[in-house]
Amino acid sequence: MARRLLDTPGEDVAVAKLERQARRGPFARIALFLRQVIAELRKVVAPTRRELVTYTAVVLGFVVVMMAVVYVLDLAFSALVVFLFGGAS
Structure with missing residues (x-):
């Protein structure tokens, strides 16, 4: 039973992620998005x-x-x- 609780992220993790996103400004979120897009484009094989x-x-x-x-x-x-x-x- 304890193992199952450790495997799944708790509600606290989800709340922490939402709080972290809320603290980022709009330009930081745009910059993060662009970095993620570029990282994904590097994975593309023509x-x-x-x-x-x-x-x-x-x-x-x-x-x-x-x-x-x-x-x-x-x-x-x-x-x-x-x-x-x-x-x-």
């Missing part, structure tokens, strides 16, 4: 040319397939509507 071409081909292929699905469904629903409500005579 894809190689081959990966980029592969990803682009996959996306374009998926878009073409989805366009075909939508086209077929559109034809089917329009034929159904014409059948149900009659066509222009």
Whole structure:
């Protein structure tokens, strides 16, 4: 039972974090945000040319397939509507 209490942060920790944030000024919070953004951007790995071409081909292929699905469904629903409500005579 005591182990479980030590593993989870208590309410005091959350309150302390909120108080610490409240003490920071707006410029300090902006500076912290920018530092965190830069740190995350340093972790980004740019894809190689081959990966980029592969990803682009996959996306374009998926878009073409989805366009075909939508086209077929559109034809089917329009034929159904014409059948149900009659066509222009």
